[in-house]
Amino acid sequence: MTSYLTSRVLQAIITIIGISIVVFALSRLSGDAAALLIPPDASERDRLALREQLGLDKPIIVQYALFLKGALSFDFGNSFRFGKPALDVYMERFPATLQLAFVASLISAGVGVLIGVYSAVKSGGLTDRAANLVALMGQAIPSFAISILMIVILAVEFRLLPTSGMGDWTSFIMPAIALSWYSLASLTRMTRSSMHDVLDTEYVRLARLKGLPERTVIWKHAFRNAMLPILTLFSLQLVFFISGSVIVESIFAWPGVGQLSIQAIQARDYPLVQAIVFLSSVLLVALNLGVDVLYGFIDPRIRLS
C-alpha cells in the first residue's frame, strides 16, 4: 500500500507541474494583455510602464518561475479586472460551484449506480430496457439542450422552478440535473455492464450456494467487485463536474467559478484565468488521488501487492 500510494502521489506532483506549464503557456500565447488593458491612444512609454508593472517585460523563463513560485503559495497576483488577489476572487465563487458539483455528483453516482445495479439484476426486464433507453438519451442529448428544454418546460411553461440564479434548494434542481446528465447516463451503463459481468462469476455462484440471501449476494459479493470500473469512470467524470459547470453555470446564471472563468477569459484577465485553471486542475488531481486511495481500500490485490 505504501509503495502504491507513494507512486500515486509522485504522479500527482508531476501532473501538477505539467499543468502549471500548460496554464502559463496558454495565457501567454493568447496575446498581449497590456495591449488590451491600455487605451489605443496611450503612449509607448505608458505601455512599457504597464508591461513592467505586470512583469511582462521579463524573459519568459523568469515569468514562469515567478508564476510557479506564486502558484505554489496560491498567489496568482491581482486580478486585472477586479483589482484584488485572483485567489480571493476565486474563493468567493468557489462555494457555489462546489455545492452544485456535490449535488450533481450525488445524483449521478447515487441514481446511476442504483439503476445500473437494478437493471443488471433484472436483466432483460422492462426496467432494464427503460433504463437503457434513458441512458442512451443521456449520452446522445447534450446537456445544454436538456437545460434549455427544462427551462422552457419546467420554469417558463409550468413555473415550477426558478429559471436561473442561486437561491433555495429549488434553484439547484435544474442545474444539478443538467450537470449530472451525461455522467449519470454513462455511469448507469457502466454499472449495468460491470454488475452483469460480476453476477456471472463463480464467486457469486458460490455465494448463492452458501445460501446467502440475494441482497447480500448482490451488495456484498457482487457490487464491491463491480465497483472498480465504476469508480474509474467516475473519477474520469469528476472533470465534467468542474469543467462542465462552465456551460451549465452560464446557462443558469449560476454565480460560480464556471461563469467567472468565461468573464476572465473575455477580459484576458491572466492572473484570474491562471488561478482558475490551476486551482481547478489541482482540485481534480487531488480528487483522483482520493479515488486511487479508495481503490486500495476496496481491492486487497491493489493494497497488498
Added chain:
Amino acid sequence: MTQMSGQPALLEVKNLRTYFRTRAGVAKAVDGVSFSLQQGRTLGIVGESGSGKSVTMMSIVRLIAKPAGRIESGEILFEGKDLLKLTDEEMRRIRGDQIAVVTQDPMTSLNPVYSIGNQLEEPLRLHQGIKTKSVLRDKVIAGLRRVGIPAPEMRVRSYPHQMSGGQRQRVVTAMALECHPSLLLCDEPTTALDVTVQMQVLRLLREIQREQRLSMIIVSHDLAVIARVCDDVAVMYAGRIVEKAGLVSLFENPSHPYTKALMRSLNGETDGKGRLHAIEGQPPDVRQIKRGCPFAPRCREAMDICTSEFPPEVVLSPNHTTSCWAVSAKIGSGPR
C-alpha cells in the same frame, strides 16, 4: 440406486427434467434422470461436457440460471420432502446448511475482495446464527485445520490471491463442510488442479466422507476420479443416465456401448495403430436430439430400433441397470 432393505434414501431424484430455452431451440439438458442415494454412500456421475451432469447437480440445489433455464418436471426428495415444492426462501435455508456444494474452479470460486476468514464466517452466521467474533474465528480456524491448511490462525487473514489453487480448493471444501451438511455435492472438484494436488483433494474428500458418514455426489468427466472415491456410478449421456451400477460391477461388467467406450479410453487401450481410443463422432447438441437413443449415431452396436425409440431400463443385477437395446436384445435371446 442400491435400495437397501428398510433404510429410506437420503436423496431420491425421480424423472428430473431441466430445460433451457435458447434462441436455437429448447436444450433438454437433463431429460428424465432418476437415481437415489443412501446415507453415507458416494455416487459418481460421469459424462462428457454437455451431458447434463452439472445441470443435474444445480437442479438439486435449485440454482438454474433463470429465466432461460427451468426445472420442467420431476421430484427431488431430500430426507423425504420434495425440494421442488419448497419456496425460494425455504430452499435458500437448506443451501449451504444441509446440502453443500464444492465448486469446480478454486481459482475463481472465492471472492477476491474479502479475506478467507470473512468468507468462511458467512455460512456460520447465516445458518447457525453465531454472532460472537471469537467463536466464529475459532470455528473457522478449526474448519481450516480439518482440511489440512497449515497455520490456519494466520491464513484466516489471507486473501484468495495469496493462496495456491490446491489451498483454495481446501478452503472451498472447508466452507462446504462448516455447517455439517448431510449431502455434499462436488462439481468437478479436481478438474482445475494439478494431478498431484488432485489426489490430495480426493483423499481428503474420502476421509471426511467416511468420518462424518456424509452422502456425496461427485460429478466428473474423469472415470479415474470417480473410481477413486465413489461407491456407485451413474453414466450420463445427452441428458440421460444410460447406465448405473456399483463401482466394481461397472468396471467388471460395463454394458452400455458408451460406458465400454469410456472404459477403453480410460485404460489407455490403443486401436492397433498405436493411437488411444477415441469415441468417434461428437456428443450430440442437446437442442437437436430427436427420437431414439442419443448415442445411436456414434454406437458400434446400433440397430434399427435405436434411432426410433429410447430404450427402457434393463436390470442386469440388483444394483446394475442400463438403457440399451443391444443389451436387452442379448438378454432376451439367451442366457446371460
